[in-house]
Amino acid sequence: MSDYDESDARIRPSRRGSRPRTKNRPKHADAEQAMVIGVDRGRYSCLIGLGTADERPILAMRAKELGRKSIVVGDSVRVVGDTTGAEGSLARIVGINDRVSVLRRSADDLDSFERVIVANAEHLVIVCAAASPEPRTGFVDRALVAAYAGDLTPVLLMTKTDLADPEPFAAQYRELGAPVLQWRRDEPVDAIADALAGSVSVLFGHSGVGKSTLVNALVPQAGRATGDVAGLTGKGRHTSSSAVALPLAGGGFVIDTPGVRSLGLGHVEPDMVVAAFPDLVEGAEHCPSGCQHLADDPDCALDAWVAEGNSTPERLASLRRLLASRRGQSDDHDDAG
Known part of the structure; x- marks a missing residue:
């Protein structure tokens, strides 16, 4: 029987190398601040040196330490x-600063997983056409909920006012205190440019409402593709395939987003949905605890609130459609999208 000592033992070398593992991450004290203005297949167009004489566009990739966090x-x-921004150069994004506002959506009202579309905007400009396609209160109400839930200030912008009078539709939101802007393609865009100057504003609306045409008027060098409304469906064709931030001549940015078919609110709590209807909030305070504010809630105080003239039946019906949809009790996608 042979005797063994430690010299006979074979130690398999580690394949991971000898570099010790650490949880410490580089601090990147030399990192520069930038704003993301476009996203395309894992590459991020950014502006560095905002507001300075050295402002310049750069292209960047995500650093591995960011993991799967969205940008x-x-x-x-x-x-x-x-x-430097030189041709062929590529920087790395190593950190994302805290967001002051977010525009979010979920796949539908039953999906609580939120998808951030835009960050740090001040205004959500809800773009509706006065006609072709017809404006829908359901979509505007959903957009109002998304604005309030994400800490954005909503603005209603009516386009194609040469085709129909926008006031009957716009009046209901003007009465709620929402700013209302109007524009037709054969008139100057100066009033809208002045209203948006100096801030970051998201343009959000259905395909076919003239959003890209408006962007091209506000930022002539943008060259956003435009399209018409499909004749058979009355719905617009998608012309913008990705969100992009474009600088305004008067300062600030306008962010053009792809035309949407639907705006899921599964990530928004019911109380926040009610909060988007300021004409109904006080009435809801008289409801018993646990009231869902739906039509089949026998003790809901909102019916009496509306009957007393504090709001309209149409507004209450819109609120109840949104609340019912979140509970899977409605499939009214026409107002949703």
Whole structure:
């Protein structure tokens, strides 16, 4: 029987190398601040040196230490590496600053997983056509909920006012205190440019409402593709395929988003949905605890509130459609999208 000592033992070398593992991450003290203005297949177009004489566009990629955290248009980020902006250069995004506002959506009202579309905007400009396609209160109400839930200020912008009088539709939101802007393609865009100057504003609306035409008027060098309304469906064709932030001549940015078919609110709590209807909030305070504010809730105080003239039956019906849809009790996608 042979005797063994430690010299006979064979130690298999580690394949991971000898570098010790650490949880410490580089601090990137030299990182520069930038704003994300476009996202395309894992590459991020950014503006560095905002508001300075050295403002310049750069292209960046995501650093591995960020993991799967989303980066969207409007994000304020920290970048390192080659930030010269020279052709072929590529910087790295190593940090995402806290967001002050977010525009979010879910796939539908039963899906609570939120998808951030835009970050750090001040205004959500809800674009509706006065006609072709017809404006829908259901979509505007949903957009109002998304604005309030994401800490954005909503603005209603009516386009194609040469085709129909926008006031009957716009009046109901003007009475709620929402700013209302109007525009037709054969008139100057100066009033809208003045209203949006100096801020970051998201344009949000159905395909075919003239959003890209408006963007091209506000930012002539944008060159956003435009399209017509499909004759058979009355719905617009998608012309913008991705969100992009474009600088305004008067300062600030306008963010053009792809035309939407639906706006899921599964990530928004019911109380926030009610809060988007300021004419109904006080009436809801008289409801018993646990009231869902639906038509089949026998003790809901909102019916009496409306009967007393504090709001309209149409507004209450819109609120109840949104609340019912979140509970899977409605499939009214026409107002949703």
